[in-house]
């Protein structure tokens with residue numbers, strides 16, 4: 411029997427590889443894509459839709475542009491447009507405020523609506539905070555407290571033990587078209603090559619010793 415699940419599918423490399431991995435393990439998750447209205451949102455949506463269509467998975471697009479606009483003015487613009495889901499840089503000692511708990515809460519709500527028992531998120535080891543696993547457990551428990559008559563969904567982050575080069579290798583082994591994923595923080599239609607997202611993507615392919623077919627503008 412296929413267990414009902416939800417996958418947070420941004421259209422970035424990590425979530426696309428996780429989508430393929432779940433399908434290979436005979437799961438058919440419902441994909442949830444958050445449109446945050448950032449410069450990179452159009453490209454991310456493009457690859458999220460492409461992935462869902464290719465794998466035959468249902469895709470729900472949630473308009474969260476207001477959330478991004480709320481953030482503006484309260485942190486440096488370069489931090490606001492950066493995709494923390496696909497962040498290549500090591501997490502600093504003083505953590506920036508993260509939108510991930512908010513987005514996971516929405517995903518858990520969606521899991522309740524669709525009776526899914528697991529919410530998958532492609533967080534990586536370099537994105538993890540010391541409290542990440544505890545956060546996942548407590549968010550799930552809190553949602554259960556609010557609506558105890560509904561089945562409780564848990565949060566699964568199967569890439570938390572992996573760094574990005576390992577996910578590139580995994581995608582390569584699964585024959586995922588990694589070129590059909592997005593890492594750039596800009597609104598360009600090709601990867602800019604210079605932003606932190608592009609730098610991390612390039613470095614991950616290099617570290618994995620896998621040829622990067624991504625077209626970079628520079």
Ligand SMILES: [Zn+2]
Nearest residue numbers: 594602605608
């Ligand atoms: Zn870029």
